[in-house]
Amino acid sequence: MSCRTNIYGWVALLMAFACVEPFDATSDILSDTSMVGALVVEANITDMETTQKVFLSRMQRVESDSTVNVEEERLFNVNTPIIIERGLGPQFESGADVEIRAGNGTVYDFEETEDGTYESLAPFAAMPNVSYQLFVSTSNGEAYESDAMLLPQTSTIENIYAERTVSDSGLEGVGIFVDSTFPTDGDKLLRYAYEETYKIIAPYWTPFDFEIIRDQTEVIYDDLGNIEEILYPDVRLVPRAREEQVCFRTDLSTGEVLLNGNRLGGNRAERTMVRFIGVDNPIISHRYSILVKQRGVSRQAFDFYEKLVAFSQSESLFSQVQPGSLEGNVYSTSGNVPVVGFFDVSTEVSQRLYFNFDDLFPDQSLPPYFGIVNCENPVAPLLGNPERDGPLPPSGGDACPQPLIERIKLGLVEYYQDNSGLAACNGPYLVVPTICGDCNVVGSNVKPDFWID
Structure with a gap:
């Protein structure tokens, strides 16, 4: 005993x-x-x-x-x-x-x-x-x-x-x-x-990460003071710079x-x-x-x-x-x-x-992922770029949730996939909480020396 x-x-x-x-x-x-x-x-x-x-x-x-x-x-x-x-x-x-x-x-x-x-x-x-x-x-x-x-x-x-x-x-x-x-x-x-x-293994990992091109609207004027171009907030997808799919924890x-x-x-x-x-x-x-x-x-x-x-x-x-x-x-x-x-x-x-x-546990579903997070329902925050976003609600953008770029700066989200249905308050990308797409939130991407796969 x-x-x-x-x-x-x-x-x-x-x-x-x-x-x-x-x-x-x-x-x-x-x-x-x-x-x-x-x-x-x-x-x-x-x-x-x-x-x-x-x-x-x-x-x-x-x-x-x-x-x-x-x-x-x-x-x-x-x-x-x-x-x-x-x-x-x-x-x-x-x-x-x-x-x-x-x-x-x-x-x-x-x-x-x-x-x-x-x-x-x-x-x-x-x-x-x-x-x-x-x-x-x-x-x-x-x-x-x-x-x-x-x-x-x-x-x-x-x-x-x-x-x-x-x-x-x-x-x-x-x-x-x-x-x-x-x-x-x-x-x-x-x-x-x-x-x-x-x-x-991060369940919603993708090989792409966000890179911010502009975080606010920029207005370009010509020599006469007329608006020549409006550059809206924007991001692009780039390959991930580090291993974020598979991690380990002791x-x-x-x-x-x-x-x-x-x-x-x-x-x-x-x-x-x-x-x-x-x-x-x-x-x-x-x-x-x-x-x-x-x-x-x-x-x-x-x-x-x-x-x-x-x-x-x-x-x-x-x-x-x-x-x-x-x-x-x-x-x-x-x-x-x-x-x-x-x-x-x-x-x-x-x-x-x-x-x-x-x-x-053959043929049994995996345990739920770490933390109380909703990985299964990606969201599409506004980018703040009317050329790429869906329509704003009648009350304007202030009624929409936190914009995408703010979430990226705070490290809150990871790219999941492109958003094909641009409804009101929707931006061009579906995102998930960072923990769902980056395993480093709960572990380390350094494989232990003793580990055997």
């Missing part, structure tokens, strides 16, 4: 499944202001030779008495499982000194690469039978350190696969499953993360997927679902890839993240967390200063999977 949490869309909600051990979060709810200003630490080093990272921020209250229109936000790191309750926002912790000290005497220094993000000066990998400890000194003189942590035993991914399935709420979609094996002794505790990459996991293998018989876990994607989600419309990272963690780390999941089941999260109620392994050494977070040392194995929409 696996524990999983799924965060989808704009609202970040953690949902814990039945295998989470019971935890009474409400018993620790005492105040909604006690943790404002607390340092939040997220650090995970692995046995992979890579640039290791530490993320630091402060919890702060939004300057508003109303939280009705404030969406729940994720903390500093898009890959963190820690979520702030409505009304609280993150403040990146800059200017800190960060280092990790190994039990063999090696010291790994970190530098701030962007606000609140600290990266090791050189790549390194955590080694077996060597302890590691995190030390943080903030710019205001506060000092923090973690417990010394050892690298857990490693596990193996036997297989990763995608299947059509139905969620507990009855939604049809795709489940990403993992089969794993553990060592015969030691803790069998796993924490999953993933990176998902998907192909985006998103990181944001929820917690935990597996306690000690509750299973033997040393094998089957069908751990690390990701569920609804059939109407546009990220699987064409080709989809997921890199699943399986991390072996300590009992202390597993308990922390399992308790974090339990907190998420209450109506409020960190706005109700008292110091000690979500106790990690990072502590203040300069007084009774609140801190939330965990320094984790984990083993990591990973495996990548690809599939196409047609592989699982």
